[in-house]
Each structure stands twice: as structure tokens, then as C-alpha cells.
Amino acid sequence: MVQNKTITAADPQKKSNFIHMQIDADLAAGKNDGRVHTRFPPEPNGYLHIGHAKSICLNFGLAERYGGKTNLRFDDTNPSKEETEYVDSIMEDVRWLGFDWEDRLYYASDFFPKLHEFAIQLVKEGKAYVDDQDAETISQQRGTPQKPGVESPFRTRSVEENLDLFARMTAGEFNEGEKVLRAKIDMASPNMHMRDPIMYRIMKAHHHRTGDKWCIYPMYDYAHGQCDFWEGITHSICTLEFEVHRPLYDWFVDQLQESDYRPRQIEFARLNLTYTVMSKRKLLELVKDNHVNGWDDPRMPTISGLRRRGYTPESIRNFSDKIGVTKVDGMIDVSLLEFSVREHLNRTAQRVMGVINPLKVVITNYPEGQTEELDAINNPEDESAGTRKVPFSRELYIERDDFMEDPPHKFFRLGPGREVRLRYAYFIACTDVIKDENGEIVELHCTYDPASKGGNSPDGRKVKATLHWVSAAHAVKSEVRMYDRLFNDEDPSGHEDVDFKDFMNPGSLKVLPDCYLEPFVKDSKPFDHFQFERLGYFNMDPDSTPNKPVFNRTVALRDSWAKEQSKQ
């Protein structure tokens, strides 16, 4: 175990929380030689989600704050649910978020031999026994929170018999469910977890790392604290529901303790987000039953889903800082998450023009066959991003929403007889509206003012709107996937009598197959971020092919016009 010689004082700039205070107190009391060592302990039975990101940022953030270390540990004590696929995705996600466990990658299964030895020690000390009863009987004997349990008839077995039976359990002589190893603590404890908890159960399952070496596997409560201990963890951060497990955590560590060093469990409130479900079981259900297209579906709150949606690691880390850490079981508004991406992407995303709901415009006084290259700014928030050329020609596409035949008062955009600016190009005025036999508008005829090249008119004439556009002949035809929240209800899991899936938003994905983007996007790679001006942030989806680029909408821009409209 490595000693951290330099413990830096807590950074007063960063917001404090109750865990900092407890660690400060531990440090002040001289505990654990002044070390701070945390761990992130996922079970590899699913993909990581934004709630895990909170925990990852917390654990690695603590280490950073105090000059300590953080281990990655896979809590793989239940082979029936765990898979290598999950191990790989978890490592990828933690790295993507920007954290590094260096050489400290552990698996609970690494400790199976030591755990087994320790179990034998407890048996020898008369602190553990083999119980022959089945699960149901044991469960009944355990009592209820308000009613004490009763002791198992096998509780008083001799050490010799227990040793023999446990050895035979280990050797595979018994069937699943036939026997368990239990800690001998207190069947009358007001804390259910202290009523002779099960340490080992028989599972004849293939483990993703230890193969068929074992046929008994340790329970979480028996494994976790000891793994912490052997890894030299000082602060074992977990979520609130483990609070009642703490006495048991401490009990096992007490039996193990051989020096002043001692890991300590601290619990915090897990993340709840509005309009989303966060339980792995529910996320797995969405995936398995094809309600979404896999764990990395951009509508999923998984790290891989958020990545594919276009979220950046920075934005998730900033979000994590903003929400803080407490023991209050609350619910955070998704709009805070959305704010975090916008904030980051506004500073960093390449601007580009793209028309997702095209309406053709012909500039009738612009020479046929002529093309001009106009200068456009790549990112107004970052001068070093430079400029690019955008082709302009006689036939263009603009957004359908940017034209109204009969515009209301507050509508600033194009209408019959109105003049607007095409960004970086010219002022244009609408002269004719062309419709098909159904009365649907199919094309606009406009004239441009050659003197307004670049977007300014020499006579100082003002326009009320600036529209994005794409030259029809140069456009890159693309598919754009418009994502919205997966659920319509603020708390889809919060209704006892209604299944969360009943709240799924049927409009959570709208595929627009015929969008036109400016040629600049031709060179982009999957996961590249853009702002489509006036529309939102988008990124290229890995489904893209050279012939058919695909973009996902990460989040829309703030839209005070849409807000104005929704007031009506």
C-alpha cells in the first residue's frame, strides 16, 4: 500500500460538502497516517449512467483535493449477472470522463482466496457457522424490522463440524441452496443486517474471471469492507441505502483490524434526474425489450448514451460539481444538465449552417451558374477558431419555420414582401410564394441586394432577422436525428401503480432524412461537435457512412421565440 506523503490543504475555492468536513476531521485527528484513498466500485452487470458519473467525480475528486488516490474496483461477487462486456464499457467510460486509476485496477474476485481464508478464521473463532436451512426458512427466521429474529438450530454447531462443512461446501459437495455460511452476530438486533448475515452462498456458476474455480461466492456485505481494507482504502463512499449496512461493514473490519488503519464508510444521496429513470434494472429492461437501440442509445442516461448524444466529459464533470453532494434524497432538473452542455459547447463548438426542414429559395436576380465563397466565423466565442468559406448560389434552402405567409406581429423572419439577412451573405426580399396543387408552399422567389454582400447594407438599412441557409448545389444531404426526453413524466419511477414504461415519450426520436448541411461538415468524424446556427448543438453519429452522414441533436439552443410562442 502506497503512502501519500503530501496531503494538500483543501482548496478553499471549491465548494465544500459534508464529506470534506468528515475527511478534514479524520485528517486533523491523524487517522490513517494522513492518507486519503478512495475507490469506485461498480458491479459489472450493466453500463454506467450519469448517477455513476456523480460517484466517479466524487471519488476521484476527493483524491485530487487531498492529494490521494482512487482505485477502480469491479465488485464481481455475483457471477450470474456479471459479464466482461460490462467491465470493458465501464473502463472506457471512466477514462472518457477523464479519470485515471493508473495501476490500481482491482476486482473483488482478486480477493476470493483471502476472503475464504478470513472466513475460516471466523469459523475457528466461533463467529461464523454453516446453516443447512433453505432460503425461505432463513428469511422467515430473520423476523421483520419490528420483530426480532429467531436463532437457527444450526447456530451452535461445533467449530470442527463447521470447518468440515465449509470445506465441503468449497469443494462442491453440496447443491446450490443446500447450505450457506453465516456470521454469528445477533438475531435480535434492531438492524436486520446484523441478524446473522449470509457470508457465502453456493453458486455453481462460471465466473467471468475465476472461471469454475469456485462454487461458493461471497456476499456483498462480506466482501466489500474487506476489499476496502486490503486495498488500503480510507474513505469508502457509497449511496444512502447502504447506511444501515454500516454496522455490519464495521463488524467485519473489526474482526480483521490489525493496526490503527481503518477504512470508513460514508454515504451520500444518489442522483435523481427529472424525466429519467436511473436504475440499472430499468435501463436493462429498456435495452433488452428494444424500447431503445442499445445501451448507448442517445436517449439513455448512460455515459455511453450521453457521449453518443454529444455530451462532453467536461460538461458532465461541471454538472457533477454544480449539483453538489449531500444526504438529501432530492431530484435534479435535467435542465441543469442541459445547461452544462450548452455552456461548454457554446465555448467550443464549430459553427456551421444546416437546414433541417428545407424550403427552397430561388434568388431570381442572381446570375444563373454563379457561385461565390463567403467568409463565415467558426466560433464567435473563440477568435482563434478562425473563419471558413461558405458557397452561395442562386438556389438555396432555408428553414421552413423561418417563413410565414401571414406572419403575426412578433415574427421577425421572412414573409411576403419582407427583407431579411442571410447570414454572412446578402439581404434578400421575398417576392413570390410558389405553391403546389394542395396549397402547400414549395418554393420562394426572392431578390437579393448585391450591395449587401457579407450581410451589411451600405445605406445602413436594418433587418429584423438573420437566417441560416445552405446553397442547394453544394449542400451535404444528411440524416438528422432529433432527440427529446425519453419520458413525459417528471418522475417516471415514482408511481406505484403505473409502470415507468407507460410514461415513455413517443416523440423522443424524430428522424429527419432530408437535411442539408454546408459542405464544411464533409470532413467530420463521428462524435465531432457542431452548433448548427440558430438550431442547437449536434454531433456526428457513428452510424454515418460516406454517402449518408448522420447527426444527432445534443440539445437545442435556448429559444426565446419558441418560449414566446408556447405562451399562447
Added chain:
RNA sequence: UGACCCGUGGUGUAAUUGGCAACACGUCUGAUUUUGGUUCAGAAGAGUCCAAGUUCGAGCCUUGGCGGGUCAACCA
């Protein structure tokens, strides 16, 4: 009917050894703007679940209520 945890504007958090509640998101004005974005200026919004107590003084301490959460997998 038990044990443990929690209770600060709409939401999330903060408040140094107790010293008349700060910040962010959201909301609402207004300004600027070649993105109805960004930015900037400003406003509204809690007297800290309730009650009693200790104190010159309590969101912070004490007691009692009330409200919410967690715990009865051979899951983690």
C-alpha cells in the same frame, strides 16, 4: 410497532469557532447583437418544517412534534 437517515427560495446547493441567509439553474424586465444564441445590467422569489428551550444573539446547540426516505435477495 422498531432502527437508522434527512428537512434552507420553484429546483440544486452554501453559510468561517452560534452574529439578522449567499450562489447556480429556472423565471421576469431591459440593453447589445450578422445566431430570437452568447454577453451585459437589473428584478421577483426563502426568514431556514413546526413548537418550546439554552443564549445578548440559533439555519447551526437541546428537547418534543410533524413530514419524507431507507432496511425484512442465498442482489449489489
